[in-house]
Amino acid sequence: MGFDLLIKNARICDGSGGPSFTGSVAVRDGRIVAVGDVSGDAAEAIDAQGLVLAPGFIDPHTHYDAQLVWDGLAQPALEHGVTTIVPGNCSLSLAPVRAAHRELLGATFRKIEEMPQNAFDAGLTWNWETFGEYIAAIRSQLGINIAPLVGHSLLRLWVMGEDARKRPATDAEIATMQEALAECLRDGAIGMSGSWVDIDHENMPVPARLAEPRELDALCATLGEHGAILQIVPEFWDPDLLCARIDIMADLSRKHDLTVTFSPLFDSNSSPDLVDIAHERVRLQTAFGARVVPQMQTRPIDLSFDLTAPMSTFATLPTWWATTLLPHEEKIAALRDPAHREKLRAEIENFMMPIGLHLDFADAFVKRPGKASADLAGRRLGDIAKERGCHLADAIIDIALADDLQTSFGLESLGHSRTDKIAHFLADPLIGIGAGDGGAHVTNFSTYGDTGFLFSHYVRGLGAMSVEHAVHKLTYDVARIWGIKDRGLLKPGYAADLVLFDPETIDRGPEIAVHDLPAPGFRFIRQAEGVREVFVNGQRAYHAETGYTDARNGAVVPQAA
Amino acid sequence: MLNNVTIPPRRAFIQPEFGDTFETLAKRLLPDEPLEEAVQKLTSWNLFLAFRPGGGGMTPSDLFFTEPPHAPMAMPGMD
Numbered sequence: 001m002g003f004d005l006l007i008k009n010a011r012i013c014d015g016s017g018g019p020s021f022t023g024s025v026a027v028r029d030g031r032i033v034a035v036g037d038v039s040g041d042a043a044e045a046i047d048a049q050g051l052v053l054a055p056g057f058i059d060p061h062t063h064y065d066a067q068l069v070w071d072g073l074a075q076p077a078l079e080h081g082v083t084t085i086v087p088g089n090c091s092l093s094l095a096p097v098r099a100a101h102r103e104l105l106g107a108t109f110r111k112i113e114e115m116p117q118n119a120f121d122a123g124l125t126w127n128w129e130t131f132g133e134y135i136a137a138i139r140s141q142l143g144i145n146i147a148p149l150v151g152h153s154l155l156r157l158w159v160m161g162e163d164a165r166k167r168p169a170t171d172a173e174i175a176t177m178q179e180a181l182a183e184c185l186r187d188g189a190i191g192m193s194g195s196w197v198d199i200d201h202e203n204m205p206v207p208a209r210l211a212e213p214r215e216l217d218a219l220c221a222t223l224g225e226h227g228a229i230l231q232i233v234p235e236f237w238d239p240d241l242l243c244a245r246i247d248i249m250a251d252l253s254r255k256h257d258l259t260v261t262f263s264p265l266f267d268s269n270s271s272p273d274l275v276d277i278a279h280e281r282v283r284l285q286t287a288f289g290a291r292v293v294p295q296m297q298t299r300p301i302d303l304s305f306d307l308t309a310p311m312s313t314f315a316t317l318p319t320w321w322a323t324t325l326l327p328h329e330e331k332i333a334a335l336r337d338p339a340h341r342e343k344l345r346a347e348i349e350n351f352m353m354p355i356g357l358h359l360d361f362a363d364a365f366v367k368r369p370g371k372a373s374a375d376l377a378g379r380r381l382g383d384i385a386k387e388r389g390c391h392l393a394d395a396i397i398d399i400a401l402a403d404d405l406q407t408s409f410g411l412e413s414l415g416h417s418r419t420d421k422i423a424h425f426l427a428d429p430l431i432g433i434g435a436g437d438g439g440a441h442v443t444n445f446s447t448y449g450d451t452g453f454l455f456s457h458y459v460r461g462l463g464a465m466s467v468e469h470a471v472h473k474l475t476y477d478v479a480r481i482w483g484i485k486d487r488g489l490l491k492p493g494y495a496a497d498l499v500l501f502d503p504e505t506i507d508r509g510p511e512i513a514v515h516d517l518p519a520p521g522f523r524f525i526r527q528a529e530g531v532r533e534v535f536v537n538g539q540r541a542y543h544a545e546t547g548y549t550d551a552r553n554g555a556v557v558p559q560a561a
Numbered sequence: 562m563l564n565n566v567t568i569p570p571r572r573a574f575i576q577p578e579f580g581d582t583f584e585t586l587a588k589r590l591l592p593d594e595p596l597e598e599a600v601q602k603l604t605s606w607n608l609f610l611a612f613r614p615g616g617g618g619m620t621p622s623d624l625f626f627t628e629p630p631h632a633p634m635a636m637p638g639m640d
Contacts, residue, residue, distance in 0.1 A: 285568065
């Protein structure tokens with residue numbers, strides 16, 4: 001019997017991290033059936049001379065939950081070679097949720113993951129309540145595999161209603177939450193996500209943070225019984241806090257035979273030894289049997305902001321935050337009001353970002369100017385304020401007002417930018433590559449292309465990692481950590497998730513604004529460079545010359561019962 | 562069995578009970594000290610709680626340090 005697909009003459013990086021070799025991969029019925037010196041008839045044969053053939057990349061930290069409802073390809077993840085994504089991180093999935101809590105969940109999700117409300121409202125059909133119904137709602141349109149998490153905050157809301165935001169759970173409620181979690185796991189969830197840091201749209205702790213330790217312990221018992229994983233967000237900016245959290249995660253891991261992954265592990269300029277200290281703590285706990293895996297992203301932190309909506313840039317500036325929340329006309333009036341401006345000026349002078357970011361608005365630049373500010377494109381706000389003889393806050397506001405608030409500003413390399421140091425940790429076997437946040441913060445920064453950046457910056461640029469090692473860290477290493485079966489390797493019997501790329505050119509493109517949301521507005525993305533073709537479960541999903549295909553055979557990983 | 566491993570914490574901590582405040586914790590953790598001084602001491606060890614943005618107060622999933630930060634360890638070769 002012939003093959004459906006035969007990719008020949010490729011440099012095969014099989015995901016194991018071992019030396020690459022020249023050979024072929026044959027596919028039939030969505031599975032890899034032969035690797036190496038393969039011959040035979042095939043419905044389609046591809047000569048991959050000069051290209052690397054690798055397993056599809058797995059992105060373990062995303063927030064595509066909403067986007068998947070209107071875009072089952074999770075664009076542009078696929079074109080970067082990502083064939084499996086993990087949505088539902090940070091205690092927030094979009095199911096299970098009762099109809100009565102959709103508004104509350106939506107407001108929380110939009111605030112934390114920075115999604116424009118109009119896109120969220122226009123794109124979501126909300127024709128589900130249970131986790132299984134959510135999976136059913138998106139499944140037929142999936143062009144990418146998903147390994148979804150269920151959010152702890154959602155489980156609390158499901159069981160406790162609005163009290164989830166106010167108090168610890170009773171014993172009976174904890175037991176009901178365990179049952180609900182087990183149902184989600186049976187319906188396709190790969191694990192549960194939590195958070196020890198996130199705050200909702202009213203600046204209150206997300207429901208997961210109201211849980212007493214015994215509640216998290218009970219839910220971890222359920223995860224352990226099902227061989228599922230816990231993802232959680234710790235206080236990632238402080239060594240003492242992070243080490244305490246690593247100890248708690250390690251105890252849960254040992255007690256329940258559970259893998260716990262936390263994100264992000266982030267190199268902070270304000271705490272330069274943090275990564276070393278956390279790594280040493282993880283190493284120690286690993287030596288004593290815990291499975292605690294930090295996730296580290298590849299890209300430095302860049303932010304964009306404007307005054308149209310609340311953004312994380314203003315999270316610790318209450319007057320700025322409140323101002324951006326106002327209806328448009330009221331906001332314009334407030335920004336023109338001298339007394340209000342005085343408050344905005346005072347706040348920005350005492351600004352401190354509490355999560356290890358060195359953020360100085362004077363270093364911000366005009367990123368996407370409107371017509372009235374076109375001549376300011378790329379210019380530093382500190383320089384503009386000096387030139388105009390005005391306060392920095394006035395420079396921001398006046399530029400924004402000149403174009404009816406449509407101008408956006410950028411801040412680059414705010415942290416996680418010491419790439420020599422980061423290279424060492426990205427290669428470390430105790431650390432997983434992830435935390436990229438794909439699908440979130442869409443008007444604030446681009447969360448796409450971290451895979452391309454790994455090859456362009458760390459493999460080609462710094463020479464810190466071989467192509468084989470980088471492929472391993474994006475494929476089998478993630479599958480191993482997350483317990484994803486039959487993916488991450490080029491091996492007979494494995495799913496035919498494949499990416500063909502040019503190792504000399506693979507990269508992330510420049511950050512651009514696109515208007516592909518289901519409502520007016522834009523989001524920042526990065527397109528792929530150097531990725532030739534992507535296959536999901538044996539079918540072509542993307543080709544560099546022809547773009548995305550109509551294939552919609554993404555799977556739920558693990559498959560729902 | 563490895564599930565009862567006890568590795569000394571980098572810095573001693575507890576997790577608050579629901580409804581705890583610096584005052585209730587001061588009474589519980591430092592019962593022999595004058596309340597105001599005890600609150601000040603605990604606050605200085607937990608500035609991240611005292612001054613963090615957002616509302617909601619202390620939550621039962623929070624960390625609460627019960628000792629001050631340790632001095633940075635001297636690096637070999639440093640005076």
